[in-house]
Amino acid sequence: MHLVMSRSVSEFLHVTLSRKWVTKPPTSEVIRALSNALGDEQVRVRMSACRALEKMGDKAATSEVIRVLLNALGDEDSIVRYFACVALAKMGDKAITSEVIRALLNALGDEQVRVRISACVALGKMGDIAATSEVIRVLLNALGDENANVRHFACVALAKMGDKAATSEVIRVLLNALVDEQVRVRSSACDALAKMGGKAATSEVIRALSNALCDEDVVVRDSACRALEKMGDKAATSEVIRALLNALGDEKDLVRYSACVVLRKMDKKASINDIMVGLLDARCIDSCCVKKNIAEVVEESAISGLAVGWVRSDGVSKICLKKHYLNYIKRLSVVELISGFFHTENVDWLPVITIAALLQGSAVTVTGKTIVVYGSKDPAVVNAFSLNDRRLTLKLVEAFLDQAKGLGLSRELSSSFVMWNAVES
Numbered sequence: 001m002h003l004v005m006s007r008s009v010s011e012f013l014h015v016t017l018s019r020k021w022v023t024k025p026p027t028s029e030v031i032r033a034l035s036n037a038l039g040d041e042q043v044r045v046r047m048s049a050c051r052a053l054e055k056m057g058d059k060a061a062t063s064e065v066i067r068v069l070l071n072a073l074g075d076e077d078s079i080v081r082y083f084a085c086v087a088l089a090k091m092g093d094k095a096i097t098s099e100v101i102r103a104l105l106n107a108l109g110d111e112q113v114r115v116r117i118s119a120c121v122a123l124g125k126m127g128d129i130a131a132t133s134e135v136i137r138v139l140l141n142a143l144g145d146e147n148a149n150v151r152h153f154a155c156v157a158l159a160k161m162g163d164k165a166a167t168s169e170v171i172r173v174l175l176n177a178l179v180d181e182q183v184r185v186r187s188s189a190c191d192a193l194a195k196m197g198g199k200a201a202t203s204e205v206i207r208a209l210s211n212a213l214c215d216e217d218v219v220v221r222d223s224a225c226r227a228l229e230k231m232g233d234k235a236a237t238s239e240v241i242r243a244l245l246n247a248l249g250d251e252k253d254l255v256r257y258s259a260c261v262v263l264r265k266m267d268k269k270a271s272i273n274d275i276m277v278g279l280l281d282a283r284c285i286d287s288c289c290v291k292k293n294i295a296e297v298v299e300e301s302a303i304s305g306l307a308v309g310w311v312r313s314d315g316v317s318k319i320c321l322k323k324h325y326l327n328y329i330k331r332l333s334v335v336e337l338i339s340g341f342f343h344t345e346n347v348d349w350l351p352v353i354t355i356a357a358l359l360q361g362s363a364v365t366v367t368g369k370t371i372v373v374y375g376s377k378d379p380a381v382v383n384a385f386s387l388n389d390r391r392l393t394l395k396l397v398e399a400f401l402d403q404a405k406g407l408g409l410s411r412e413l414s415s416s417f418v419m420w421n422a423v424e425s
Helices: 007-018 028-037 043-060 063-072 078-095 098-107 113-125 133-142 148-165 168-177 183-200 203-212 218-230 238-247 253-265 272-279 288-302 305-310 316-320 323-329 334-344 347-360 390-406 410-424
Strands: 363-367 370-374
Touching: 028 043, 028 063, 043 063, 043 078, 063 078, 063 098, 078 098, 078 113, 098 113, 098 133, 113 133, 113 148, 133 148, 133 168, 148 168, 148 183, 168 183, 168 203, 183 203, 183 218, 203 218, 203 238, 218 238, 218 253, 238 253, 323 347, 334 347, 334 370, 334 390, 347 390, 363 390
Parallel strands: none
Antiparallel strands: 363 370
């Protein structure tokens, strides 16, 4: 039964909502007045009281306030029920009691959409503390709600509960949500699976996320990338890597960037050659953040160490010699680059080798079948499989001579080439 409030109290509430002081710790008198206002006969007053408590957040989370908000969840007017849920959501885990959770679960069955949405939000704000089997079961039912926003916020609530919600039934329902007709639902389903991490990394989930990389909406494609990143090594399948390589050619920077980030973490599992071929797509180098990540993929996965041995010759220099990759080439081992050249017999690596040596201030000498690299550390002898191949050695020397000519140093180096040639012959 609603109490009749005086006009002065009603006016006080409206003023309260417009004042910044409601964000400060409230006095016991203010909380008591707002609690009483929740029993007023006027809907506007009850709603305003809920909104004032919402603004105070967890500062107002006393047992008395929580009790009257629970009563407000049963209010005859949906706007009051809605703001009661919102107020409890603002109080977060400080409002968690078995009675509150039970009331919010009942609110998930409310006839009004906005009440069901706010109940999902409130449960989500309470996080994994509220992740009981009963709560998860009701949120799963909400994923079948006729309203897309309810389905979306049910996904968000499950995401907030993290791996505590990662049951086989939840994962199955989230898989269905990945093909929901509404973008927000598909995206939030990806986010929920991401929060569950390795516990959700089943073959079905990974396959569905891989398919989501081709979604018509950019937000879903990006969310799918981020979810695959959280799946760990289980996601490093040929199917996923192929889908991520396709994503490197996405029309949106956001997706290309996310795909690069995931590939960097999968470099141990991914095919080096496939990564390089994917990076050759011209659309991959439009933005600075994408350039940086591509360069790091190249450095970490493609031309670091003897990994060069698995890279085909189609366009190595196209990637590595672009201006924005020079900082990364500085870090590459000249010894390993030369070893990779002899191992693959891939002449496209020669300009990379000569530029890396120049940038690092390294010197390379060739005496007979011995190649030595001099740099900041002790001299290093190249250990290559094909050093007895005079043709490859000549190619290496010629590459350095060509570089010297471009730098105007050909006269000083020409005699070295003659000396090397005489020794070799």
